[in-house]
Amino acid sequence: MSALSHLTPHQTTVFNLLKTLESEVSAQTLYAELRAQKHRLGLATVYRALKHLQLQGVVQARSLPNGEAVYSLVSEEKHYVTCVKCGTSVPLEHCPIDEQTMPQAVAPHFKIFYHTLEFFGLCSPCLEQETVT
Amino acid sequence: MSALSHLTPHQTTVFNLLKTLESEVSAQTLYAELRAQKHRLGLATVYRALKHLQLQGVVQARSLPNGEAVYSLVSEEKHYVTCVKCGTSVPLEHCPIDEQTMPQAVAPHFKIFYHTLEFFGLCSPCLEQETVT
DNA sequence: ACTAAAATGATAATCATTATCTTAATCACT
DNA sequence: AGTGATTAAGATAATGATTATCATTTTAGT
CATH class of the missing domain: 3.30.1490.190 (Ferric-uptake regulator, C-terminal dimerisarion domain)
Structure with a gap:
């Protein structure tokens, strides 16, 4: 895997949380979890971070029949x-x-x-x- | 493939249109096409018909990254x-x-x-x- | 420190899908 | 054919995830 381009602190936070999770999660769930951990970031930032990480090839997404997308590390x-x-x-x-x-x-x-x-x-x-x- | 349970006229209409299409289509597109063909049915009926045909195992669905689902015959x-x-x-x-x-x-x-x-x-x-x- | 570019937050807008609820059609049975 | 019960359909409101917008803050490079 090629080196990741520079990640912002928030993008790193999202990435790190994904690393600790065993199963796929939705953006909404990630957001709720991060807020519960007292991180101050907006929902849009979570979406943007996920999009960015996808473009880096390190995060994958799957669309569920109910219309929501779930994310996980590509290694999974x-x-x-x-x-x-x-x-x-x-x-x-x-x-x-x-x-x-x-x-x-x-x-x-x-x-x-x-x-x-x-x-x-x-x-x-x-x-x-x-x-x- | 087991025999289909009875289909209503509208369900048959949706099924027949799918048979004529080469590529996957969204429910919204199916609805627009049927209306253009002067069929009188509601959008909800299209969704219900697609759900019913899915349960029969003759229609498949795929969720796109943008959140919409596209449908096609299982044979495709x-x-x-x-x-x-x-x-x-x-x-x-x-x-x-x-x-x-x-x-x-x-x-x-x-x-x-x-x-x-x-x-x-x-x-x-x-x-x-x-x-x- | 300074300017340009990128990131962020908050929230409104979008849009496919689902739920709701009323009406119409269909079916089983007499 | 008639009747009551079940299912389908129509119209539209509600839902909910995602995206767009835009003002503000932060970052990077000079």
């Missing part, structure tokens, strides 16, 4: 199975992408930072509801 | 490379998922309808902007 290689009915999202342990074909699959003129892989379907409870109904 | 096996800066989304021709490991990768108690695979990074123009700046 996690994929998910998501229920299209209730929205439950379960992480996968292993990435089933063929390592050989992956590099060729991406367009030649893109610099790739990360990828997301998600399976969608029905979780057991929702599946039962559907078949019963 | 397309994956994308998306620029984290400008949002440009380019389809891949080939799915690089290892067919062998895929079934084992999904959680045992999920009924899987489809999957999405996306690569994120910077497209050429945006990459140049970043390195220049």
